[in-house]
Amino acid sequence: MSSASAQVSTVRWLKRAAFAVLVVAVIYGLGALLESTAIEYVQRIVLLAGINVILAVGLNLINGTTGQFSIGHAGFMAVGAYAAAFFGTKLHPWLIGLLGAGACADALTFNLALCIGALFAGAAGLVVGIPTLRLRGDYLAVVTLGFGEIIRIVFNNARALGAATGYSGDDPAGLPAYTNFFWVYLWATLLVTGLAHLTFSQTGRSLTAIREDEIAAEAMAIPTTRLKVLAFTVSAATAGVAGGLFAHMQSGIRPEDFKFEKSIDMVVMIIVGGLGSISGAVVGGIFVAVTLEVMRDLSQYRLVLYALLLIIIMLVRPQGLFGARELPSVLRRLRGPRTKESS
Amino acid sequence: MSLLALERVNKRFGGLRALGDVSFVLESGQIFGLIGPNGAGKTTLFNVVTGVYRPDTGRVVFDGEDISGLRPAAVAARGIARTFQNIRLFRSLxxxxxxxxxxxxxxxxxxxxxxxxxxxxxxxxxxxxxxxxxxxxxxxxxxxxxxxxxxxxxxxxxxxxxxxxxxLKPKLILLDEPAAGMNSQEADELKRQIRFLRDELKLSVLLVEHNMSVVMGVCDRIHVVDHGETIAEGTPEEVRRHPRVLAAYLGKESGESGRPARSSEA
Structure with missing residues (x-):
């Protein structure tokens, strides 16, 4: 009996491993295709879109699923970016000593740096989340906004990290450009899958319960404070990964990359996509990256048009593109329209 | 065996005494009714038992443990489940x-x-x-x-x-006006279900309800409060005839003997 179930479990894991290999291969292939055909400008937009997807899906966990409105996530992205850049710089010589110079040491450095970025951002989220998540609604939004700014101003004055001129590592050429299609989309796939699994589990249901009615959730023995802090921490850590990827896209990072506007961009992504929908967050992230780039030629009119576009979306579809739905349920609706109503 | 005991519980909101020295014992396996006119303190009492409010003085003892002052989630985890007077479902789930x-x-x-x-x-x-x-x-x-x-x-x-x-797999379930907004047919069905909780699921029930047909129909024991104070306790029959209960619900010696009982609005 137990050997039979062990066999089933082995088959299950083998299937999963095969699927994982397939996904990695597909991402690798797409990356190679993109790098050989598209110009650098387009490649950059695609990378930014991927990073936005990570940011949006992470923020959606706290703002959408749990209903606790944070508008200071640029701060956590900054923590992740600085931590990843700093530790990446320090780790690299050591890993070269261990593995020899080459792609292997680079990849390991990069991924370790991203994990460290996530860890630091998550820790910052925990520290900020414990006192602030007692607040609700507008108050929470104001306080998270304040914390986001505090984090940025700390970096603006941290001499060891370059203060206002920013941090670009020990190499005069700046931070290494590790970030490419493969790593961005591999991390995006992992994080979106992980967060989707989390959302569609008992924990995710409990988070939604907190959003829907905190008093009732409490009466159902759900540890609301702990879960809110958990969601906030996971969300901050996700932003940290995005920060690390962002840092290694350019030669250096500056505090002004993580201003209040960046937080607002993130909020826009999830609202355009539909609060509480992971599919929506993915689409919203891509949408913001592409729109902001396409309109770059309009220089100072860009933000006016951007705002207008948002107003139009809010008027036409206030619940966002997906509402709270996910892609599978939307597809089902499109395929068999109005079958439910007749029953 | 006593499952829930309130011992001289007091709760004030500013100058208003919402609960004054309320004590009662709910035996295991009982359906225990809590009635009283509007503003009598029934909901406050619910909130004290479930940990929403901490009593100013007095104790709430559940299953041998003093639970006064515990957080609602901790109270729920110990086996006290509740429903809400104004429905609080997770509407989008x-x-x-x-x-x-x-x-x-x-x-x-x-x-x-x-x-x-x-x-x-x-x-x-x-x-x-x-x-x-x-x-x-x-x-x-x-x-x-x-x-x-x-x-x-x-x-x-x-x-x-x-x-x-x-x-929650509770030992005690608190129902806050479960029959509100139900028609008589639904209320009858509810009565059957409340008895099922006691008889088949071996639960104890603390019931706040204004629908007298439900209260009198299912309760083993009824506790009556008015202005935050206990005015009577007993079986449905005893409570129905108790002079202070009649006074609280119908007004004192007003002489309008022909007036129907205001059970539905009280």
Missing amino acids: TVEENVMVAGHHMQQASLIGAVFRTQSHAKDELALRTRAHELLQIMGLSAFAGDVAGSLPYGSQRRLEIARALM
């Missing part, structure tokens, strides 16, 4: 999910298990779902399992609140 959520504190598998979809996580999910379906069946809601909770008719939403509370 499905009926089934509403019930499953209340199994949170019993869940074994970790967060990591959920993220990586391990087998023990799948087993946990299945166990939660199976139990949720049993409870929905008991409350006659199986047909709605996949519907969004906010779309249910009023009476069904009230019954869903009971199903959700049962998911």
Whole structure:
């Protein structure tokens, strides 16, 4: 009996491993295709879109699923970016000593740096989340906004990290450009899958319960404070990964990359996509990256048009593109329209 | 055996004394009714028992343990489940999910298990779902399992609140006006279900209700409060005839003997 179930479990894991290999291969292939055909400008937009997807899906966990409105996530992205850049710089010589110079040491450095970025951002989220998540609604939004700014101003004055001129590592050429299609989309796939699994589990249901009615959730023995802090921490850590990827896209990072506007961009992504929908967050992230780039030629009119576009979306579809739905349920609706109503 | 005991519980809001020295003992396996006119302190009492308010003085003892001042989640985890006077469902979740959520504190598998979809996580999910379906069946809601909770008719939403509370595997369930907004047919069905809780699920019930047909029909014992004070306690028969209860509900010696009892609005 137990050997039979062990066999089933082995088959299950083998299937999963095969699927994982397939996904990695597909991402690798797409990356190679993109790098050989598209110009650098387009490649950059695609990378930014991927990073936005990570940011949006992470923020959606706290703002959408749990209903606790944070508008200071640029701060956590900054923590992740600085931590990843700093530790990446320090780790690299050591890993070269261990593995020899080459792609292997680079990849390991990069991924370790991203994990460290996530860890630091998550820790910052925990520290900020414990006192602030007692607040609700507008108050929470104001306080998270304040914390986001505090984090940025700390970096603006941290001499060891370059203060206002920013941090670009020990190499005069700046931070290494590790970030490419493969790593961005591999991390995006992992994080979106992980967060989707989390959302569609008992924990995710409990988070939604907190959003829907905190008093009732409490009466159902759900540890609301702990879960809110958990969601906030996971969300901050996700932003940290995005920060690390962002840092290694350019030669250096500056505090002004993580201003209040960046937080607002993130909020826009999830609202355009539909609060509480992971599919929506993915689409919203891509949408913001592409729109902001396409309109770059309009220089100072860009933000006016951007705002207008948002107003139009809010008027036409206030619940966002997906509402709270996910892609599978939307597809089902499109395929068999109005079958439910007749029953 | 006494399951829940209130010992001289006091609660003030500023100058208003919401509860003054209220004491009672709820025996295990009882359906215990709590009645009184509007503003008598029934809901405050509920909130003191469930940990929403901390009593100013006095103790709440549940199953031999002093629970006064514990947080609501801690009280719920010890086996006191409740429903709400103004329905508080998780409206955007499905009926089934509403019930499953209340199994949170019993869940074994970790967060990591959920993220990586391990087998023990799948087993946990299945166990939660199976139990949720049993409870929905008991409350006659199986047909709605996949519907969004906010779309249910009023009476069904009230019954869903009971199903959700049962998911906590409570020893005591507090029902705050479960018959409000139900027609007489639905109320009869509710009576049957409340008895089922006691007889089949071996639960004790603390019931606040204005519908006198329900209160008198199911309660083993009734405690009457007015202006935050106990005015009577006894069996439904005793309470019905008690002079102070009549006075509280009908007014004192007004001489209008022909006036019908205001049971529906009191």
